[in-house]
Amino acid sequence: MINVNKLTKVIMWFITLALGILIIFPLWYTFVMSITPDGTILSNNVKIIPTTFYTKNLINAIKTTPILKFMFNTLLVSLSILFIQIVTCELAAFAFAFLEFKGKKVLFILTISTMMVPHEATIIANYLTISSLHWVDTYKALIIPFMTSAMGIFLIRQYLLTIAKEIHEAAMIDGCGNLQFLIKIILPLSKPVLGAFGICSFLSSWNMYMWPLLVTNKDAIRTVQVGITALKDADAAQTIGLAMAGVTIITLPSILVFILGHKQVVAGITAGAVKG
Amino acid sequence: MLLENLQSISNIESTTISKPRARKKFALKYITPYFYILPAFLSFGMFLFFPFFKTIALSFYVTTNLGKAKTFVGFRNYIRLFTMHNFLGILVTTFKFALIVIVLSMIFGLLTANLANTKGKAFKPFNIIFSMPLAAASSGVALAFQKMFSPSTGIINKLFHTNLKWFLDPKLALPLVAIVTVWMMSGTNFIFLTAGIKNIPETLYESAEIDGAGGLSKFIHITLPGLSPILFFVLTLNIISAFQAFAQINIMTEGGPGDATNVVVFSIYRDAFFNFRFDFAAAQSVILFIIILVITLIQFKNEKKVVHYL
Numbered sequence: 001m002i003n004v005n006k007l008t009k010v011i012m013w014f015i016t017l018a019l020g021i022l023i024i025f026p027l028w029y030t031f032v033m034s035i036t037p038d039g040t041i042l043s044n045n046v047k048i049i050p051t052t053f054y055t056k057n058l059i060n061a062i063k064t065t066p067i068l069k070f071m072f073n074t075l076l077v078s079l080s081i082l083f084i085q086i087v088t089c090e091l092a093a094f095a096f097a098f099l100e101f102k103g104k105k106v107l108f109i110l111t112i113s114t115m116m117v118p119h120e121a122t123i124i125a126n127y128l129t130i131s132s133l134h135w136v137d138t139y140k141a142l143i144i145p146f147m148t149s150a151m152g153i154f155l156i157r158q159y160l161l162t163i164a165k166e167i168h169e170a171a172m173i174d175g176c177g178n179l180q181f182l183i184k185i186i187l188p189l190s191k192p193v194l195g196a197f198g199i200c201s202f203l204s205s206w207n208m209y210m211w212p213l214l215v216t217n218k219d220a221i222r223t224v225q226v227g228i229t230a231l232k233d234a235d236a237a238q239t240i241g242l243a244m245a246g247v248t249i250i251t252l253p254s255i256l257v258f259i260l261g262h263k264q265v266v267a268g269i270t271a272g273a274v275k276g
Numbered sequence: 277m278l279l280e281n282l283q284s285i286s287n288i289e290s291t292t293i294s295k296p297r298a299r300k301k302f303a304l305k306y307i308t309p310y311f312y313i314l315p316a317f318l319s320f321g322m323f324l325f326f327p328f329f330k331t332i333a334l335s336f337y338v339t340t341n342l343g344k345a346k347t348f349v350g351f352r353n354y355i356r357l358f359t360m361h362n363f364l365g366i367l368v369t370t371f372k373f374a375l376i377v378i379v380l381s382m383i384f385g386l387l388t389a390n391l392a393n394t395k396g397k398a399f400k401p402f403n404i405i406f407s408m409p410l411a412a413a414s415s416g417v418a419l420a421f422q423k424m425f426s427p428s429t430g431i432i433n434k435l436f437h438t439n440l441k442w443f444l445d446p447k448l449a450l451p452l453v454a455i456v457t458v459w460m461m462s463g464t465n466f467i468f469l470t471a472g473i474k475n476i477p478e479t480l481y482e483s484a485e486i487d488g489a490g491g492l493s494k495f496i497h498i499t500l501p502g503l504s505p506i507l508f509f510v511l512t513l514n515i516i517s518a519f520q521a522f523a524q525i526n527i528m529t530e531g532g533p534g535d536a537t538n539v540v541v542f543s544i545y546r547d548a549f550f551n552f553r554f555d556f557a558a559a560q561s562v563i564l565f566i567i568i569l570v571i572t573l574i575q576f577k578n579e580k581k582v583v584h585y586l
Contacts, residue, residue, distance in 0.1 A: 030420040064400040088315040094313035121565040125327030209523035224384035247416040258411030270471040
C-alpha cells in the first residue's frame with residue numbers, strides 16, 4: 001500500500017469516486033427504473049433519484065412472468081451441481097493426494113490439461129450428445145455435463161497435500177479403510193477449501209448462459225439467465241420497467257449475498273491463484 | 277502460473293520417498309484407487325474428451341441437419357470457412373474485440389485496485405463497490421445495458437443530449453460491447469489484483485520511503501514488479517474470457533449490426549443452431565481451441581521473462 005500526502009490523497013479519492021460511479025451506475029439505474037412508472041422512464045425528464053416507490057413493475061414481473069420458477073430452477077441446478085462436484089472432486093483429489101497407483105502422474109496432468117479446453121469448443125458435440133439421449137428440456141441436461149471440475153480436483157488436492165501423510169498411515173495401521181478415512185477425517189479437514197471452491201462453483205452455475213440456452217426451450221425448465229432475456233422484446237418501450245424489475249429481482253439477491261459474504265467470496269476466488 | 281504449479285507438484289512427488297511396504301496381498305488394493313477417480317473421469321470422458329475428439333472429427337465431414345457425419349471431405353470445411361464464410365472477418369472482429377477488452381480491463385483493474393487500497397478509511401467502501409460486478413455480471417445486466425443505450429428510450433442519450441445509435445451503429449457497437457465486457461469482468465480482476473497488492477510486503481514500501489521514493493516511483497518499482505505474477509494470471513484469464521464472450525453479444529447485438537460484433541463463439545452458435553451447419557461450427561470450434569492453446573502456451577513461455585517472484 002502506498003502512502004501519499006494529503007492533497008494527492010483527496011485527488012485520488014475523487015478519481016476513485018468517479019470510477020466507483022461508473023461501476024455502480026448501471027446497477028443503481030436498473031433499480032431506479034424498476035420502481036419508476038413507464039411513463040416517467042420514457043419522458044425526456046431524466047430522473048436518477050427515485051421520487052416515488054412504484055411497485056407495479058415488480059409485482060407484474062412476479063405475476064406475469066415465470067421469474068420465480070426460473071430462480072427455483074437455477075437454485076436447484078446450481079445446488080445439485082455443487083453437491084455432485086464436491087463428491088467427485090473430493091474423491092479424485094483424495095486419490096491423487098494420498099493413494100499410490102499406476103499412471104497417477106499422467107492422469108493428474110490429464111486432469112489439469114482439461115482446463116485448457118474452452119467450454120465453447122466442445123459445446124456443439126455435447127449438445128448433439130444431449131439431444132440424442134432425448135435429454136433436452138430436462139434438469140439432467142443442465143446438471144450431468146457438469147458433474148466434475150478439474151479446478152475443483154486441483155484446488156482440493158493442493159489443500160490435501162498439506163495434510164501430513166502420517167495421519168493416513170496411522171489410520172491404515174489402525175485398520176481404518178480408505179473410504180472411512182476420507183469421510184471421517186479428510187472431509188471435515190477440507191472444509192475451508194470446499195467452502196472456497198463451493199462459492200466459485202455456485203457463482204459459475206448461477207451465471208451460466210450458453211449451455212442452458214441450447215438445451216432448454218420450455219419455461220418450466222429454464223434458468224434465470226436465459227429466462228430473463230425473454231423480457232428483452234426488441235425495443236418495446238412499454239416493457240422497460242418490467243424488464244428492469246426482472247433484472248432487479250434476479251440481481252438483488254446475489255448482490256446481497258455477495259456483500260454479506262464478501263470475505264468468503266474473495267477467499268474462494270483467489271484460493272487457486274495467489275502464490276504463498 | 278499453472279505450469280509453475282505443475283512443476284512444483286512434480287517436484288514434491290519425486291522427493292517424497294515412498295517407504296518400503298509389505299507386499300500387498302490382494303489385487304483389489306491395486307484397483308481401489310481407480311474407483312476414487314472413476315466418477316470424475318467418467319464425466320471428463322463423456323463431456324470433455326469424447327466431445328473434443330468428436331468436434332475434431334465432425335470438422336472433417338459434411339454433416340446432416342441433425343449433426344450426423346455424412347461424407348468425409350478432409351480440410352474442405354476449413355477452406356470454405358475462409359473462402360465463402362468470411363471467417364477471416366470474424367477472426368479480425370474477435371481479435372479487435374479481445375484487444376479492446378484486454379487493454380481497458382488491465383488499465384481499469386490496475387487503477388481501481390491501487391486506488392481502493394490506498395491507506396485511509398474513505399477508500400474502504402470502494403473495495404466492495406469495485407468487486408460488485410462479480411456478483412451482478414450476468415445476462416440480466418447485459419439486458420440493462422442494452423436498455424440504457426437504446427437510441428430512442430435509453431438514459432445515455434438523454435443524459436448527455438446525444439443522438440447516437442450505440443449498439444445499432446456498426447462503428448460503435450463493437451467498442452461498446454467490449455466496454456460492457458470490461459465492466460462485467462472488472463469485479464474478478466479487482467479481487468485478484470487486490471489480493472496481489474496485499475501480498476506485497478509492507479516493509480518494501482517502508483524502506484523505499486526512507487530512501488525518499490515518491491508515490492509514482494513506488495508504484496513503478498515496487499507495486500508493478502510485486503504484482504507481476506498475479507498480473508500475468510489476470511492477463512491470461514482476461515484473454516481467455518475475451519475470446520469466449522458470448523452472452524453479452526447474444527443479448528445486446530446478436531452479432532450485428534451486419535457482422536460488426538460477430539465474434540467466433542457467436543458465429544459457432546449461429547452456424548450450428550440457426551444454419552444447422554454443424555460441420556462449419558465444428559471447424560470454428562477447433563480453430564477457437566487452437567487460438568486459446570497457442571495464447572496460453574506463449575504466455576507460459578514468456579512468464580519467466582516478465583514475472584518477478586518476491
